[in-house]
Every structure is written in C-alpha cells, then in structure tokens.
Amino acid sequence: MALDKMDENDWKYHGEGNKSLVVSHVQHSRVLRLLKYPSEDAENTQRTTEQAFQHILNIVEYNRNVMKPLLGEKYVHSGEVVKLPLDFVRQLSLKVQQERPELRCDKVMDTFSGCGLCLPNLTHLSPCHFGDHRPPLCVEIKVVTLLILICGIMLRNPRCNVLGGLTLLTPPKCGFLPFSRHVTKECKRKVCRFCMHQHFKLANGKWNRLSRYCPLDLFSGSKQRMFVAIKHLLEEPQNNLKIFKGGELIYSCKDDAKQQPDLNELVQHLWPYFHHSNGLYNGHQSSKAVFNEFIQVICGALLGSGDSSRSGEPRKVQLAESRSVCEASPLHRELLRSGNHGLPKDSVLAKILQVQMLDNLDIEGVYPLYKRVEQYLEEFPKERNRLQVDGPYDEGFLEKVKTCPSEDDGSIEYAVGKVLQYRVAMTAKDCSIMITFAPCGEDEKLQANLEIQPPKPRFTYSVSILDLDPKPYDSIPHQYKLDSKIVNYYLRSTTSAQDLPTSNHYKDRQDCTLLFHPV
Ligand SMILES: O=P(O)(O)O[C@@H]1[C@@H](OP(=O)(O)O)[C@H](OP(=O)(O)O)[C@H](O)[C@H](OP(=O)(O)O)[C@H]1OP(=O)(O)O
Numbered sequence: 406m407a408l409d410k411m412d413e414n415d416w417k418y419h420g421e422g423n424k425s426l427v428v429s430h431v432q433h434s435r436v437l438r439l440l441k442y443p444s445e446d447a448e449n450t451q452r453t454t455e456q457a458f459q460h461i462l463n464i465v466e467y468n469r470n471v472m473k474p475l476l477g478e479k480y481v482h483s484g485e486v487v488k489l490p491l492d493f494v495r496q497l498s499l500k501v502q503q504e505r506p507e508l509r510c511d512k513v514m515d516t517f518s519g520c521g522l523c524l525p526n527l528t529h530l531s532p533c534h535f536g537d538h539r540p541p542l543c544v545e546i547k548v549v550t551l552l553i554l555i556c557g558i559m560l561r562n563p564r565c566n567v568l569g570g571l572t573l574l575t576p577p578k579c580g581f582l583p584f585s586r587h588v589t590k591e592c593k594r595k596v597c598r599f600c601m602h603q604h605f606k607l608a609n610g611k612w613n614r615l616s617r618y619c620p621l622d623l624f625s626g627s628k629q630r631m632f633v634a635i636k637h638l639l640e641e642p643q644n645n646l647k648i649f650k651g652g653e654l655i656y657s658c659k660d661d662a663k664q665q666p667d668l669n670e671l672v673q674h675l676w677p678y679f680h681h682s683n684g685l686y687n688g689h690q691s692s693k694a695v696f697n698e699f700i701q702v703i704c705g706a707l708l709g710s711g712d713s714s715r716s717g718e719p720r721k722v723q724l725a726e727s728r729s730v731c732e733a734s735p736l737h738r739e740l741l742r743s744g745n746h747g748l749p750k751d752s753v754l755a756k757i758l759q760v761q762m763l764d765n766l767d768i769e770g771v772y773p774l775y776k777r778v779e780q781y782l783e784e785f786p787k788e789r790n791r792l793q794v795d796g797p798y799d800e801g802f803l804e805k806v807k808t809c810p811s812e813d814d815g816s817i818e819y820a821v822g823k824v825l826q827y828r829v830a831m832t833a834k835d836c837s838i839m840i841t842f843a844p845c846g847e848d849e850k851l852q853a854n855l856e857i858q859p860p861k862p863r864f865t866y867s868v869s870i871l872d873l874d875p876k877p878y879d880s881i882p883h884q885y886k887l888d889s890k891i892v893n894y895y896l897r898s899t900t901s902a903q904d905l906p907t908s909n910h911y912k913d914r915q916d917c918t919l920l921f922h923p924v
C-alpha cells in the first residue's frame with residue numbers, strides 16, 4: 406500500500422463511533438481510522454497537523470505501552486500512524502459521507518491534518534485459519550465491546566484477495582458492581598451502571614427501547630448467564646453489538662433506531678454455518694437451533710484463550726457474589742446466584758475485567774483525588790509532565806499505574822496513581838471485543854481431533870480488543886456529574902429500588918436452560 410499513491414476508490418466506508426471514522430481497503434486486509442470533530446467546531450478547531458499527529462501517536466503509544474502489557478499481546482493491535490495526502494482524505498470524506506448513519510453526522514471527519522491510524526482489518530481472518538469456502542463471521546461487542554470472528558468462511562471478492570469472515574463486535578461495558586467505600590448511593594451496589602444508564606438514555610431519546618443485556622451476566626463465566634446476555638444483545642443491539650460476514654456489516658442497530666434489526670435476515674446469513682444443527686432451515690425451531698449454536702460459539706471464544714488453537718487456562722478469576730449479580734438483570738435470582746462460575750484466567754473477558762477493576766475507588770472516590778491533583782498543578786504547573794497526568798504513555802506511565810500505593814498517604818503520587826488507574830479502567834469499560842470465526846476445514850478438524858481430545862472444534866476463531874484509546878484526564882469532572890445524573894434519574898424513575906428486580910425478572914425461563922454442547 407503506497408501512501409503516496411492513495412486512491413479513494415480503493416477504500417470504502419466501514420464504520421464509525423463517537424471519535425473516529427473507519428474505512429477499509431477493498432483488496433488488502435487493512436483499515437484506516439480517521440479522527441472526527443464536532444461539525445460546529447470544525448472551522449475553529451482545525452488542529453494543526455502536529456496536534457493531530459501527536460493525538461494519534463498517543464493512541465498508538467497508549468495501546469502499545471499500556472494496554473498491550475495489561476490485556477495481553479495477542480488481543481491488542483496498536484497500529485501505526487500514517488501521513489495521508491490531503492487530497493485523498495478530502496475525496497474520501499466526500500465519498501463516504503452518504504454511507505454515514507445520520508446519528509453520527511453531528512461530527513465531521515478530519516480532512517485537515519492528513520493523519521490517520523492504519524490497523525489490520527480484524528473482521529478478516531488470516532489465510533492460515535481458513536478451512537473451507539465460507540467467509541468468516543465476526544461479532545463485535547462493546548464492553549463492553551466484543552468482536553468475534555467466526556472463521557472458516559472465506560470471502561472472495563472479484564477485486565479482493567483478502568479473506569472475509571463472520572465477525573461479531575460487542576462492547577461489553579463494566580462487568581462488576583463497585584465495591585468502594587466512597588460509594589454514597591446504595592443502589593450502585595445492587596444495580597450495574599449499564600442497566601441504570603439504560604433508563605437515562607431512554608429518557609434522553611438516545612434509544613427507544615430498553616436493552617435487557619446486562620454486562621454482569623456476560624462476565625459471569627456461567628454459560629447460561631452468558632447465553633442469555635448475548636441473546637439480549639441480539640434482540641436489542643443498540644451500539645453494543647455488530648455482526649460482519651466476510652468483512653461486511655450484516656447486523657447492527659438500524660440507522661432509524663425506532664426500527665428493530667431483522668433477526669430473520671440474520672438467521673438466513675447464519676444458516677450456512679450452522680444448518681447441520683437441525684436439518685433444513687424451515688422456521689422457528691430451526692432458527693432457534695441456529696441462534697443457539699451461534700451463541701455457543703461466541704461463548705466458547707469469550708471463555709477460550711484468544712485463538713482456537715489453545716484451550717483456555719483452567720485457573721479462574723472469580724468475583725465475590727456481591728459484585729457479580731445485578732438486581733436489574735432480567736434473569737431469575739436463583740440462576741443469578743448459582744451462575745457465578747468465574748472466568749478462565751487467560752480469557753479475553755478475564756483480561757478486560759481485571760483492567761476494569763483498577764477502578765477500585767469508583768468515580769466518587771477518584772473525583773476528590775482529581776481535585777487534589779488539580780490544586781497541586783496550579784501551584785506547580787511544571788510538574789505536569791513528570792507526573793504524566795495526561796501522558797506521555799510510556800513505560801513510566803504503566804509503572805505509575807502498577808505501583809500506586811494501596812492506601813492514601815496524602816501524597817500527590819497516590820492521587821495521580823489513582824487517577825491514572827481510573828483512566829485506564831475507563832478505557833477497558835468502553836472497549837470492544839471482536840471475535841472472527843470460520844468453520845474448520847476437514848483437515849483441520851482431523852488435526853484438531855488428533856491433537857486435542859474432545860470437544861472437537863468446529864470453528865476456528867480469533868479474538869481482539871479494539872477502541873483502546875486513552876480517556877482524557879480532564880473528562881473526570883464530566884464522569885463525576887454523569888454518574889450522579891444516571892443514579893439520580895434511575896432512583897427517580899423506579900418507584901422504589903426494590904420494585905425493579907422483581908418486576909423485570911426474566912419471563913422465558915426455559916430459554917435459560919438450553920443444553921450446551923461443546924463447540
Ligand atoms: O460515558 P458513557 O458510559 O455513555 O460511554 C460513552 C459511549 O456511550 P455508550 O454508553 O456506550 O452509549 C460512547 O459511545 P457512542 O458514541 O454512544 O456509541 C463513546 O464510546 C464514549 O467514548 P468517547 O468519549 O468517544 O471516548 C463513551 O464515553 P466514556 O465515558 O467511555 O468516555
């Protein structure tokens with residue numbers, strides 16, 4: 406890919422979030438991630454090339470020096486900063502504009518700096534994973550985001566020499582209840598932030614329906630709870646679930662959020678991968694069987710060790726029951742209490758949860774420490790760089806995160822350490838998991854059978870974590886206010902905190918007791 410000969414026709418719109426827009430190359434398995442700015446600021450905040458370059462470099466360094474060591478080499482792709490011709494970026498911006506969802510058009514793509522981030526296209530599988538002709542599936546879950554690529558599906562676009570797949574992208578969101586003594590509202594110890602936030606988002610018109618997904622179910626390690634969590638993501642994906650097939654988005658929240666995405670359409674896409682599960686595809690029972698197996702493959706990838714070639718580390722990471730059960734989860738209380746199995750230590754969910762738990766004071770405990778840092782910096786502004794409150798993201802930053810004293814000794818070092826830990830945890834609470842998978846070919850199945858005793862894998866997969874950008878130091882006051890708004894709104898909107906759990910209990914209880922087969 407020659408950066409001096411960039412042609413916008415070689416790239417197509419792939420997706421976007423709040424901060425960046427992503428385009429994928431039509432031939433090579435690469436994406437470009439470009440920054441976005443609020444359209445009203447576009448004229449004024451035209452950053453200098455140097456600022457934009459530094460911003461992207463910060464993202465790369467934070468991924469490489471902080472998130473990779475914490476989350477694991479195999480899950481994190483730090484990418485590289487690239488300088489792009491301005492003409493190319495302008496043409497590209499015009500080209501992708503019509504594909505952008507309306508709800509994201511409050512921001513414009515950066516066409517001024519000519520800087521971007523080049524990454525592997527994680528909705529593709531490397532050719533060595535391919536066993537047959539079907540393109541890979543990829544699932545992205547926002548963490549909470551999780552991206553699952555089902556391998557074994559090979560996409561051969563006439564213009565394209567890359568392999569596609571099924572990809573699932575999901576952001577998982579925060580997987581535990583706060584345990585800090587600084588928490589002032591009792592409901593925060595019972596109901597998770599995601600579930601409380603749903604009510605606030607509904608009131609603000611961000612979404613039209615409540616999601617029944619609860620991240621604590623996803624992080625429970627119980628296959629039954631995880632199964633139901635993923636089922637709820639499929640029912641109401643919001644911005645938490647995307648599915649790709651051969652690198653193309655096939656399932657996500659509709660641009661018109663009032664419309665629900667079509668599960669029947671999804672099952673038609675999935676059926677070629679799972680049709681053996683119940684003979685011919687002919688209606689409700691078969692589609693249920695297809696979804697069951699699809700979800701089981703996702704659970705397998707989430708609990709595995711990151712790629713299908715190794716089985717998961719048997720040691721478990723387990724939370725106390727009081728931190729792992731959300732009273733607003735629609736699951737029945739008995740299932741919630743008995744379904745806290747812990748996560749295999751090497752699994753992507755365990756890695757993310759451990760980093761999320763660096764936030765052990767909660768925003769209510771961190772905010773006063775942020776103010777201590779602010780006061781100190783007012784007196785000693787030159788200390789900002791030494792304390793690394795907003796970078797540089799080098800080994801020294803990671804050291805400060807890892808070696809922060811456990812007790813408050815009144816020092817500035819303690820305050821900074823806790824603020825940095827909180828920021829790193831915030832990244833892990835807002836990242837996405839991408840799982841890309843494809844069916845194994847016959848040879849691979851045979852080999853797998855010889856090497857590993859049952860269960861024999863039917864899919865080969867790869868798991869990655871994306872959107873691991875540093876969260877700005879100065880967003881802490883915003884987080885503090887938002888937390889209080891979410892909690893106060895939740896308390897007001899539910900007649901009493903006690904009513905919620907019983908009123909929401911999961912109704913289709915038999916759906917939680919589906920049989921699980923090894924995948
Ligand atoms: O604040 P939250 O919990 O609403 O999370 C924001 C996300 O909203 P969500 O709750 O997932 O709908 C939000 O996602 P959307 O833009 O709503 O898809 C962003 O991920 C935002 O991160 P950033 O400011 O772009 O770095 C996220 O902000 P951070 O709080 O992680 O900075």
Ligand SMILES: Nc1ncnc2c1ncn2[C@@H]1O[C@H](COP(=O)(O)OP(=O)(O)OP(=O)(O)O)[C@@H](O)[C@H]1O
Nearest residue numbers: 420421422423424425427436524525526527528872
């Ligand atoms: N390396 C990649 N390979 C394939 N797809 C990707 C890759 N990176 C990002 N994407 C896609 O682009 C979308 C937007 O990217 P990303 O989540 O990084 O944007 P963002 O603006 O930083 O998100 P947020 O809203 O959390 O701030 C993702 O949801 C994912 O579908």
